[in-house]
Amino acid sequence: MSDDLVIEAKGLTRRYGRGPTLAVDHIDLAIKKGEIFGLLGPNGAGKTTTILMVLGLTESTEGTVSVLGHDPLREPLQVKRRVGYLPDSVGFYDNLSARENLIFTARLAGIDKAEAGKRIEESMARVRLTDVLDNRVATYSRGMRQRLGLAEILMKRAEIAILDEPTSGLDPHATFEFLEMIRGLKADGVAVLVSSHALEQVQSVCDRVALFNKGKIALQGTVEELGEQVLGLRHDLLVEADGQDIAARLGKIEGVSAVEPPGSGRGLLVRADRDVTAEVVAAATRDGGRLRQIRAIEPSLQAIYNRYFEGVKDAA
Amino acid sequence: MRREGSPFTGTGAVFAKEYADHLGSARMRVIEALVVIVGVVVVWVAMRDLKDKVTQDQFIFLRLFTYAPESNPVNFAGLLTFLIPLVAIGLGFDAINGEFNRRTMSRVLSQPIYRDALLIGKFLAGLATLATGLIALWLLVMGGGLIVLGVPPSGEEVARGLAFLVIATAYGGVWLAIAMLCSIIFRSAATSALTALGIWLFFSFLWPVIAPAIFDGILPLIAPQRVLAGSATADDVAGLLDVQQLIMRFSPTVVFQEAWLGVFSPDQFTEQQIMRIRLDPRLGHRVIPGSPLSFGQSLLMVWPQFTFMVAGAIVIFTLGYVSFQRQEVRA
Numbered sequence: 001m002s003d004d005l006v007i008e009a010k011g012l013t014r015r016y017g018r019g020p021t022l023a024v025d026h027i028d029l030a031i032k033k034g035e036i037f038g039l040l041g042p043n044g045a046g047k048t049t050t051i052l053m054v055l056g057l058t059e060s061t062e063g064t065v066s067v068l069g070h071d072p073l074r075e076p077l078q079v080k081r082r083v084g085y086l087p088d089s090v091g092f093y094d095n096l097s098a099r100e101n102l103i104f105t106a107r108l109a110g111i112d113k114a115e116a117g118k119r120i121e122e123s124m125a126r127v128r129l130t131d132v133l134d135n136r137v138a139t140y141s142r143g144m145r146q147r148l149g150l151a152e153i154l155m156k157r158a159e160i161a162i163l164d165e166p167t168s169g170l171d172p173h174a175t176f177e178f179l180e181m182i183r184g185l186k187a188d189g190v191a192v193l194v195s196s197h198a199l200e201q202v203q204s205v206c207d208r209v210a211l212f213n214k215g216k217i218a219l220q221g222t223v224e225e226l227g228e229q230v231l232g233l234r235h236d237l238l239v240e241a242d243g244q245d246i247a248a249r250l251g252k253i254e255g256v257s258a259v260e261p262p263g264s265g266r267g268l269l270v271r272a273d274r275d276v277t278a279e280v281v282a283a284a285t286r287d288g289g290r291l292r293q294i295r296a297i298e299p300s301l302q303a304i305y306n307r308y309f310e311g312v313k314d315a316a
Numbered sequence: 317m318r319r320e321g322s323p324f325t326g327t328g329a330v331f332a333k334e335y336a337d338h339l340g341s342a343r344m345r346v347i348e349a350l351v352v353i354v355g356v357v358v359v360w361v362a363m364r365d366l367k368d369k370v371t372q373d374q375f376i377f378l379r380l381f382t383y384a385p386e387s388n389p390v391n392f393a394g395l396l397t398f399l400i401p402l403v404a405i406g407l408g409f410d411a412i413n414g415e416f417n418r419r420t421m422s423r424v425l426s427q428p429i430y431r432d433a434l435l436i437g438k439f440l441a442g443l444a445t446l447a448t449g450l451i452a453l454w455l456l457v458m459g460g461g462l463i464v465l466g467v468p469p470s471g472e473e474v475a476r477g478l479a480f481l482v483i484a485t486a487y488g489g490v491w492l493a494i495a496m497l498c499s500i501i502f503r504s505a506a507t508s509a510l511t512a513l514g515i516w517l518f519f520s521f522l523w524p525v526i527a528p529a530i531f532d533g534i535l536p537l538i539a540p541q542r543v544l545a546g547s548a549t550a551d552d553v554a555g556l557l558d559v560q561q562l563i564m565r566f567s568p569t570v571v572f573q574e575a576w577l578g579v580f581s582p583d584q585f586t587e588q589q590i591m592r593i594r595l596d597p598r599l600g601h602r603v604i605p606g607s608p609l610s611f612g613q614s615l616l617m618v619w620p621q622f623t624f625m626v627a628g629a630i631v632i633f634t635l636g637y638v639s640f641q642r643q644e645v646r647a
Contacts (some may be wrong), residue, residue, distance in 0.1 A: 048646060055426055057645040077321040085426035091419025095337070107329035108427035124592040149423070 002065055002095050006160050006191045007031040007054060011063035023049045025215035026063065030194060031160075039195040039204050040301065041212030047112030048088060050212075051162055054193070055085055068159060081109065088164040090145060094138035098129065099146055103138060116155070122139040123154035126183060143174035161185050163194045167201050179205050199301040200260050211305060218308060222312050227299030230308045235275045236297040240267035243289025253279045267293065326429030329443075330437025338445040345404050347445075350399065351453045354549040358392045359460030361385055374608070375582065377469040378476060380461045382580045393480075396450075397569055400484060401491040401516045403449065407442040408495030411639060416503060422645050426510035435640055439489075439496060439633060446488040450481055457558065472611050479615060480626070483622055487572040497636040500643065511608050515557070519567040524646045527567070568628060571621045576644040578618035583608035621634050 009029040015022050024046040025028050031037045039047045049253045052058035056079055065072060072079040081185055099120060106116035119166025127147040132140070140148065146166055153161045163182070167175045182205050185192050196202040203209075203223055211219040211226070219226050227234065239250065247268055249261045256273040262269040270280060277294065284291040330556075338344055362380050370376050384391035415421040425431065454477060458469060469477075494515055498508040536544065538559060543552050564570045609617065 004391075052422075052645060057422065057425060075320045076323065076430070080426055081428040083426070085423065087422040087426070089418070089419055090423055090424075093337075093418065093420060095340075104329060104333050105423075105427060107332075108326045108424065108429050108433075110325070110428065 004033045005030050006033050006065050007065070007193065009050075009054070009063065009065040012050065012053055012060055013062035014046075014053060014058065020273060022061075022215050023062075024053070027210075027215075027217045027218045029210065029220075031191055031218070032189055033187060034189045035207040036182060036194060036291050038200060038206035038209035039193065039212060040197070040209050040305075041218075042197055044080030045212035046215040047212055048164055051085075051164055051193070051195060054206040055080065055083065055213055057067075057203070060193050062230070075122040078097055079155075081161045082154050082158060083162060086146070086153060086161070086180040087171070089142075092137040092140075092145060094136065097134045097136055098124065099133050099135045100146065102152060102155055105197075106155060111155075111249050119155045119157070120151075122146075123151040123271075126154055126184065127151045143170050143178070146170065146174075146178060147181070148215045150185075153185075158190065160193065163192065165196055166194060166216060167196060167198060175201055187291055199305055204300045209301065211308070213309060219304075223299065223301060223304075226301070226304050230304045230311075231299055233273060234297075234299060235272045235277075236294050237270040237272065237277065238262060238285060238293070238297055239270055239280055239291070241284040241289055241291045241292040243284065243287065246284060246289060249283045249286070249289075250280060253283060255279075269297070321430075323430045323432035324436070325350070326427070326433035326441075327437045330429075331441045332436055334438050334441030335444050339408060340442060344445070345405055346406075346481070347449050348452075351449055352515060354395060354399070354548060355453055355456035355460060357463055358457050358558075362461060363464040367465060375473060376465060376467065377458070377461055377473040378580045378582075380457055381419075381477075381480070381576075391578060394573070397487075397572055397576075398448075400446070400572075401569075404442070404446060404488045405495040405509065405512040405516060407445055408492045409499055409512050410439075410505040411438045411442070411496045412499040413503050413505055413508055414499070417505065420499055421572035425645055431641055432637070434498070435633075435637055439492060441531065442492045442496075443489055443569075447481070447485045449585065450484050450488075452482055469483045475611055476579050476614070478620075479611075480576055483572070483579065483618065483625070486576075486622060486625040486629065487568060490568045490625050490632065493629045493636065497632055498637075500636045500640045518568045519600075523567040524564065524570065527563045528560065533562050534559075541583075559631065565624070568625060571624050575618045575621035575625070578614055578621070582611075582614050597616045612635035 007029060008031075009027060011026045011028065012024060013022055013026050027046075027050065029037075029050075039050060041047055048265070049058060054067060054075045055070060056067075059073060067079045070078045070084055089294040092098075094102070095102070097285075102120045102124075103116060106113075106120070111119065120133075120251055121130070124130050127150050129144060129147055131146070137145070150161075150166075165177055166182070170178060179201070180181075182192055182194065194202060195235070198293045206223070208222050209216045209226070210221070213270065219229065221229070239246075247259045250256060250268065253272075253276055255276050256270055256272045258269075258271040260269050260271070270276070276295070280294060281291060282291075284294075358380060362383065365375065366379055367383055369379075375380060379625060381392045384394070386635065412419075415424065415434075417587045422633060424434065459476075462468060491512075494507075498512045498515075499505070502508040535556070539556060540552060542548065543556070548556075565574075
């Protein structure tokens with residue numbers, strides 16, 4: 001195992017019951033120190049099972065997993081001491097305050113009392129819950145609970161944070177804030193493993209992603225790599241310009257395959273298979289045309305995912 | 317393959333949290349109310365009926381626990397026989413499924429502890445809560461008795477009272493283990509509580525009816541020929557009585573009743589006990605029928621019952637432990 005890998009899984013498999021279907025089917029994962037890795041896919045694709053096997057909370061049927069150089073089943077305490085876990089729709093003891101909840105966790109984690117008090121203040125400040133630190137958790141909104149879960153991971157000074165569906169059920173603002181906090185973890189050098197079925201939300205924070213489908217990892221890599229692999233090398237542009245026959249003019253540029261109205265908003269979507277930015281600018285500004293906006297369109301994970309599984313379905 | 321680290325890491329933390337939760341919970345208010353009501357009633361009855369007998373009775377403080385007025389033949393210890401299981405079930409029926417339902421289980425188990433710590437910590441906290449209530453009740457009755465009767469308890473009476481507390485806690489442990497087993501098996505707290513209460517009803521009220529019927533059924537199979545012919549020796553009768561008692565003893569309620577009778581009634585024996593005393597060489601040569609047993613002799617009498625309850629609690633706890641270890645964490 002190389003030094004900068006924090007989680008390494010090989011052929012990891014989990015079978016429930018005696019049926020032929022595998023909840024997780026021979027997956028390989030390698031997560032590096034300090035990166036944000038996304039496990040993406042629909043519900044029931046095997047993301048949570050994979051996470052539980054990484055944590056040693058579920059036994060694998062086959063394959064090996066190594067977390068920070070330890071086997072989570074044989075040395076569970078070593079692993080759990082250094083890994084923080086935020087489960088899907090996390091729960092806390094509602095009758096206790098946030099501080100009391102964290103004190104309990106700190107005691108379980110073996111953090112001494114004075115140190116725990118200090119760390120709780122710090123981590124709650126980082127997730128901006130200082131004002132409600134002594135309120136009962138029953139009064140917390142869903143977004144606040146998720147942040148409290150993150151504070152727990154911060155308090156533990158975990159080297160790996162595993163977040164299961166952290167943004168599901170959050171409103172857009174809370175989602176945005178939470179994603180910012182995930183970036184904050186990365187800045188601390190923490191490796192983050194985040195699972196989600198909301199591809200678009202998580203796309204923005206992940207360095208690399210693995211797309212799950214029916215227990216298998218269908219694709220793995222950076223979003224750009226996956227885009228290239230599935231959609232081909234694309235250089236799509238969104239152009240907003242005033243002038244006569246802009247669409248026709250842009251369509252004549254060599255390499256442009258289509259000019260069409262975008263799915264939403266104003267302007268034109270220019271589909272191209274090479275970088276045509278310079279030609280588009282020239283064409284749009286000719287004959288008194290005025291270019292208002294031009295930007296490159298990143299491949300969206302949703303598009304990649306849809307395209308990929310359409311392809312898989314057709315093949316099947 | 318040896319596990320790394322101690323299975324008890326974190327047990328203290330779980331115990332402290334659960335004990336604090338129990339003491340602060342609404343359930344504890346109910347238990348406290350029960351304790352006060354039961355204590356006051358017992359002392360009141362004692363004041364009414366026992367006050368005049370102070371000078372005649374050597375064990376007047378023990379009568380506080382075993383005396384039953386004729387109008388209502390339930391004494392204090394008998395009441396506890398029913399009350400302790402109820403309280404224990406109340407404390408344990410949602411121990412494990414509650415963690416799943418609050419969605420705290422996976423978060424807690426992702427901390428560096430083993431599942432053992434959670435289960436053991438919760439069991440001990442429930443037991444400590446139960447013991448706290450029992451001690452409070454015992455002190456209340458003893459204190460009230462002191463005021464009403466006007467004489468201090470003898471050292472032996474205090475010792476017998478303490479022995480009763482230990483036995484009652486062991487009895488509570490059996491029911492707590494049953495309740496926790498239900499909370500592991502059933503995800504719904506209501507199902508778990510109902511099942512535990514069903515078990516309690518069965519062993520408290522139905523088993524004493526069923527057990528003699530079972531005995532009658534198997535009697536022709538186990539009795540020696542001469543008994544059936546109508547010429548039984550004392551040994552035969554004692555042996556058959558033992559079998560009948562053995563069937564009865566599948567119910568923890570019956571075992572507990574035997575135990576508290578042994579501790580609290582050193583001078584009142586059942587026919588069968590007298591027979592056992594005569595036949596048992598360890599007891600026989602030291603006991604004079606009609607005169608009370610010494611404290612040591614009483615302990616010797618109830619020791620098997622006590623061991624049975626402790627062993628029962630451990631066996632049931634182990635069943636729960638095994639099924640909890642295999643349980644899927646995901647909610």
